[in-house]
Amino acid sequence: MNIAVAQSGGPTCAINASLLGVFSHAVKYDEIDLVYGSVNGIEGLIYDNLVNLFDIITDDEEIELIRQTPSTLLGSCRYKLPAYDKKPEIYEAILRTLRKYDIGAFFYIGGNDSMDTVMKLDRHFKENGIDIKVIGIPKTIDNDLPETDHTPGFGSAAKYVATSIQEITRDSSVYSIASVTIVEIMGRDTGWLTASSAILHANGEISPHLIYLPEKPFSIKQFIEDIREAQKKHYAVIVAVSEGISLSEEDIGEAFQSGNVDNFGHKYLSGVGKALEKIVAKELKCKVRSIELNVMQRCSSHLSSKRDITEAERIAGAAVKVALDGHSGKMMIFKRVANRPYNVKIEFVDVEKVANRVKYFPNEWINEAGNGVTKEAIEYCLPLIQGEQNFHMLNGIPKQYVLKCALPRDVGSHEP
Amino acid sequence: MNIAVAQSGGPTCAINASLLGVFSHAVKYDEIDLVYGSVNGIEGLIYDNLVNLFDIITDDEEIELIRQTPSTLLGSCRYKLPAYDKKPEIYEAILRTLRKYDIGAFFYIGGNDSMDTVMKLDRHFKENGIDIKVIGIPKTIDNDLPETDHTPGFGSAAKYVATSIQEITRDSSVYSIASVTIVEIMGRDTGWLTASSAILHANGEISPHLIYLPEKPFSIKQFIEDIREAQKKHYAVIVAVSEGISLSEEDIGEAFQSGNVDNFGHKYLSGVGKALEKIVAKELKCKVRSIELNVMQRCSSHLSSKRDITEAERIAGAAVKVALDGHSGKMMIFKRVANRPYNVKIEFVDVEKVANRVKYFPNEWINEAGNGVTKEAIEYCLPLIQGEQNFHMLNGIPKQYVLKCALPRDVGSHEP
Numbered sequence: 001m002n003i004a005v006a007q008s009g010g011p012t013c014a015i016n017a018s019l020l021g022v023f024s025h026a027v028k029y030d031e032i033d034l035v036y037g038s039v040n041g042i043e044g045l046i047y048d049n050l051v052n053l054f055d056i057i058t059d060d061e062e063i064e065l066i067r068q069t070p071s072t073l074l075g076s077c078r079y080k081l082p083a084y085d086k087k088p089e090i091y092e093a094i095l096r097t098l099r100k101y102d103i104g105a106f107f108y109i110g111g112n113d114s115m116d117t118v119m120k121l122d123r124h125f126k127e128n129g130i131d132i133k134v135i136g137i138p139k140t141i142d143n144d145l146p147e148t149d150h151t152p153g154f155g156s157a158a159k160y161v162a163t164s165i166q167e168i169t170r171d172s173s174v175y176s177i178a179s180v181t182i183v184e185i186m187g188r189d190t191g192w193l194t195a196s197s198a199i200l201h202a203n204g205e206i207s208p209h210l211i212y213l214p215e216k217p218f219s220i221k222q223f224i225e226d227i228r229e230a231q232k233k234h235y236a237v238i239v240a241v242s243e244g245i246s247l248s249e250e251d252i253g254e255a256f257q258s259g260n261v262d263n264f265g266h267k268y269l270s271g272v273g274k275a276l277e278k279i280v281a282k283e284l285k286c287k288v289r290s291i292e293l294n295v296m297q298r299c300s301s302h303l304s305s306k307r308d309i310t311e312a313e314r315i316a317g318a319a320v321k322v323a324l325d326g327h328s329g330k331m332m333i334f335k336r337v338a339n340r341p342y343n344v345k346i347e348f349v350d351v352e353k354v355a356n357r358v359k360y361f362p363n364e365w366i367n368e369a370g371n372g373v374t375k376e377a378i379e380y381c382l383p384l385i386q387g388e389q390n391f392h393m394l395n396g397i398p399k400q401y402v403l404k405c406a407l408p409r410d411v412g413s414h415e416p
Numbered sequence: 417m418n419i420a421v422a423q424s425g426g427p428t429c430a431i432n433a434s435l436l437g438v439f440s441h442a443v444k445y446d447e448i449d450l451v452y453g454s455v456n457g458i459e460g461l462i463y464d465n466l467v468n469l470f471d472i473i474t475d476d477e478e479i480e481l482i483r484q485t486p487s488t489l490l491g492s493c494r495y496k497l498p499a500y501d502k503k504p505e506i507y508e509a510i511l512r513t514l515r516k517y518d519i520g521a522f523f524y525i526g527g528n529d530s531m532d533t534v535m536k537l538d539r540h541f542k543e544n545g546i547d548i549k550v551i552g553i554p555k556t557i558d559n560d561l562p563e564t565d566h567t568p569g570f571g572s573a574a575k576y577v578a579t580s581i582q583e584i585t586r587d588s589s590v591y592s593i594a595s596v597t598i599v600e601i602m603g604r605d606t607g608w609l610t611a612s613s614a615i616l617h618a619n620g621e622i623s624p625h626l627i628y629l630p631e632k633p634f635s636i637k638q639f640i641e642d643i644r645e646a647q648k649k650h651y652a653v654i655v656a657v658s659e660g661i662s663l664s665e666e667d668i669g670e671a672f673q674s675g676n677v678d679n680f681g682h683k684y685l686s687g688v689g690k691a692l693e694k695i696v697a698k699e700l701k702c703k704v705r706s707i708e709l710n711v712m713q714r715c716s717s718h719l720s721s722k723r724d725i726t727e728a729e730r731i732a733g734a735a736v737k738v739a740l741d742g743h744s745g746k747m748m749i750f751k752r753v754a755n756r757p758y759n760v761k762i763e764f765v766d767v768e769k770v771a772n773r774v775k776y777f778p779n780e781w782i783n784e785a786g787n788g789v790t791k792e793a794i795e796y797c798l799p800l801i802q803g804e805q806n807f808h809m810l811n812g813i814p815k816q817y818v819l820k821c822a823l824p825r826d827v828g829s830h831e832p
Contacts, residue, residue, distance in 0.1 A: 070586050071590055072590045159812055164716070166816060170427070174491050176491060199811065203811055291712075295705075296709075296712070303718060385813070391804075395619055396575055396615070397575065397615065
């Protein structure tokens with residue numbers, strides 16, 4: 001039989017390592033002949049757009065380059081599979097492709113939405129007696145998948161966030177005048193990545209002085225008070241704020257009027273860093289700057305965590321065995337055994353326990369004032385950012401791997 | 417005699433290496449006893465705020481940490497020295513401090529404004545028969561100082577810009593829909609750093625597909641046309657744009673009305689990336705994202721160019737000898753001998769030739785359409801981004817050096 005693998009959702013530094021994990025473990029099993037890559041996530045199965053990974057990955061150097069290349073080698077999608085009774089033709093198209101290529105197991109690397117796809121496909125196959133295994137492999141910088149201790153991609157993003165905020169702290173501290181620097185970090189619903197900025201404290205940094213997560217209601221008044229308090233001790237105050245902080249009821253009306261709340265009436269500020277910059281400048285009349293770490297926090301492979309990359313490969317490799325053992329409708333998970341020395345086991349759970357659910361940052365790891373995190377949070381993050389990859393460089397910049405074979409859709413912008 | 421050194425202007429990855437260059441060369445000369453650091457640039461001389469660098473730099477590991485720490489160890493300033501007849505008391509305060517610490521030579525690491533300070537101080541000393549040498553050591557990520565082939569700090573910034581845009585290109589190319597990504601790069605007046613994004617082409621990347629510099633008038637209409645043209649060939653169009661692009665006459669009126677031109681009526685767009693994002697979204701109705709590389713492009717020491725750091729140290733070290741040889745009112749420069757193999761000589765010029773002048777990106781290195789740069793530009797940049805530093809890491813992030821001694825002004829935010 002053959003197998004297929006696809007990458008879905010937002011890019012990370014580790015998602016190509018997971019692709020390699022499936023590939024390099026699959027070749028070890030006699031039961032598996034070919035490994036197909038589905039282009040643009042599940043869309044590749046729908047539109048019959050597969051590539052034979054043996055055509056793409058031909059030597060060891062390519063494997064090393066893929067490991068150090070961020071984002072998704074095979075492209076991605078934001079496609080949410082509809083229920084069968086709404087769109088039966090989609091399921092039929094997927095099945096047609098899987099049958100055409102004699103695929104006995106499908107591995108989907110992704111986050112919450114992708115696990116929903118795994119769940120729906122698996123149910124459909126089981127209900128109809130179709131013997132195709134579907135396994136989810138976790139991936140998201142948000143670290144918000146339930147059941148697993150952490151998700152591949154998170155460690156590298158956390159390493160980038162902590163390193164960058166350390167550098168931003170040096171940059172912001174040069175002048176002898178009071179200043180506030182607000183760093184906006186990804187995380188619509190959960191504060192894991194923003195909280196990871198506190199790793200710096202393990203290195204003796206006091207910065208970031210204030211940390212705000214979506215898990216606590218955000219009061220603008222309290223925020224200004226917090227900064228005033230921090231300014232008594234520090235010329236250069238550094239604030240880490242999650243893009244998804246949710247405004248307290250009292251602030252919503254006002255924020256609406258000032259145009260700082262997004263059009264859909266969500267409780268979060270759109271462009272939270274810039275919005276807070278304006279508010280602080282008005283209230284405190286000091287030098288204020290906002291910095292959005294933007295997509296760099298999820299794609300800066302040059303600073304990826306070696307442990308993250310290694311684990312991403314391992315957990316994906318383990319998924320192959322799980323499918324061959326006859327399981328389906330599962331997501332692979334990490335179980336942390338110990339922090340020091342760090343030790344994790346790889347297991348799996350029913351994907352129902354993960355799909356469409358969110359793992360929030362624990363309330364007990366947020367300080368009482370709601371503007372910082374506890375030592376437990378730092379201890380949790382630290383092992384995940386350890387180690388650096390040995391990079392192949394070309395002309396002074398990291399060498400990357402871009403698909404050379406002609407894909408029906410343009411997923412790169414690289415010369416042949 | 418003793419000497420003093422100060423750091424000025426915006427932070428870079430190489431300015432602490434230049435501080436080390438002065439320090440480690442000074443200790444080799446019997447004529448020099450102590451090396452003082454002036455805190456917050458020239459302000460330290462004005463307010464008698466010096467530190468003895470022998471108290472700060474005590475062992476080899478500290479030297480290595482300082483070399484890998486971005487921004488200014490001694491703090492910085494944006495102070496422009498007034499003319500003597502306007503503020504004689506400032507000159508007297510500076511002289512008082514220099515005399516108090518028996519300082520025979522002052523080294524000022526900085527950009528255009530700092531060279532103005534070097535020039536004014538030197539003239540004042542010469543006119544009044546005061547035997548204190550003043551030497552400028554170039555530093556700016558903008559690379560816009562005349563006379564020198566390039567400036568320390570530029571190479572590291574260029575390496576960050578090229579590496580990040582490569583990663584952003586991967587990130588932006590994952591979905592099978594048309595998108596435009598606009599990356600805003602520092603450079604108010606000159607396009608050197610934005611042009612350095614073209615280094616990627618040496619690695620086979622087509623991205624960035626379009627590059628806009630302040631040296632050419634920027635037409636919004638032409639910009640939209642350029643993107644339309646690029647979209648015929650690429651799903652994911654990547655644009656590198658300098659923060660300082662200047663609008664053509666026809667665009668200024670319109671940009672004013674939409675609030676996209678800054679309040680001072682300057683011809684540049686304030687928040688150029690965001691402004692262009694809105695314009696493209698409206699005109700082309702596709703997915704558009706703007707990314708500001710922000711201060712990370714000048715402080716990301718974790719990705720500094722080893723050659724840049726080495727050269728910053730060398731040119732500063734050479735400055736010590738120039739002062740001891742009796743020169744004053746000079747700025748150190750690089751003269752490029754060859755590209756391949758790369759070879760530079762270190763010389764010096766009268767600071768008058770540099771102060772308050774700007775070296776623009778050469779017109780002949782901009783393509784005819786005004787939306788890209790030539791191979792000569794790439795050849796120029798490539799040698800400057802070569803090599804990586806071996807980093808001391810602590811807890812998975814680069815170890816940094818922060819002043820431990822009590823400074824009269826808080827220049828850091830680090831625990832003792």
